[in-house]
Amino acid sequence: xTPCRKVGPLTPHGQxxxxxxxxxxxxxxxxxxxxxxxxxAAREIGISLGHLEGIEAGRWRCSTVVARRxxxxxxxxxxxxxALLDEAAxxxxxxxxxxxxx
Numbered sequence: 040x041t042p043c044r045k046v047g048p049l050t051p052h053g054q055x056x057x058x059x060x061x062x063x064x065x066x067x068x069x070x071x072x073x074x075x076x077x078x079x080a081a082r083e084i085g086i087s088l089g090h091l092e093g094i095e096a097g098r099w100r101c102s103t104v105v106a107r108r109x110x111x112x113x114x115x116x117x118x119x120x121x122a123l124l125d126e127a128a129x130x131x132x133x134x135x136x137x138x139x140x141x
Contacts, residue, residue, distance in 0.1 A: 057097045069113035103127040
């Protein structure tokens, strides 16, 4: 049996919806500027290591809740924060209506 693999939402053309290259680079740059490894950054942000790696690598798009955590924890610039929040998935994951989001 082949294991199921999450691919996230797709465009009408079958391409995965992920964060743009500039947004992913700004996240990686901010994390490195703080001197944080992936495990440390994931702990500080409050998400799994795999989720953070997937966001930076372009495998996942984060929810608006996670995007706000990334902005606050990584101390992103206003421009980088706006770009990330603009691309974040609304009503998905931790942002899904009715889901507890502390």
